[in-house]
Amino acid sequence: MTIGNEDDLEKLRAAGRLVARTLTAMGAALNAPGRQIEAFARRSGYSLIKNLASHGVGASLHEDPKEIPTWADRSDRRKITEGLVFTLEPFLSLGADWVEESRRDGWTLAPPGGQATVQYEHTLVATRNGALVMTLAA
Numbered sequence: 001m002t003i004g005n006e007d008d009l010e011k012l013r014a015a016g017r018l019v020a021r022t023l024t025a026m027g028a029a030l031n032a033p034g035r036q037i038e039a040f041a042r043r044s045g046y047s048l049i050k051n052l053a054s055h056g057v058g059a060s061l062h063e064d065p066k067e068i069p070t071w072a073d074r075s076d077r078r079k080i081t082e083g084l085v086f087t088l089e090p091f092l093s094l095g096a097d098w099v100e101e102s103r104r105d106g107w108t109l110a111p112p113g114g115q116a117t118v119q120y121e122h123t124l125v126a127t128r129n130g131a132l133v134m135t136l137a138a
Helices: 006-021 032-044
Strands: 054-056 063-068 085-088 091-093 117-119 122-127 130-133
Touching (some): 063 085
Antiparallel strands (some): 054 063, 054 085, 091 117
């Protein structure tokens, strides 16, 4: 889902390839992708929505590990373990750091100031040979 004008959104779409480049090795810190995503966002002039995060996936859509930040969180000491299935889903924006739920439908999320914002999501499986990205086209 995207919010904002087409020129701004095109800038954000170009950043979507970032998610696939933040793949990390098994045993690495679970917050490593967040550090990489935040560094990219800062270099590129984007902000990150910080009231939404990545998460584990299993029998249900949102499972442990819950709340995997897509920004640098030095307090997060969790590790990527073999077999872990999780998402990487940064929300990049041109100025917002928070979104709110729409009162109209109770589902749509948008920044209060209407800044251009885009979400990218990939599902990864940690294997001993590296990350398997389930959502990338072959």
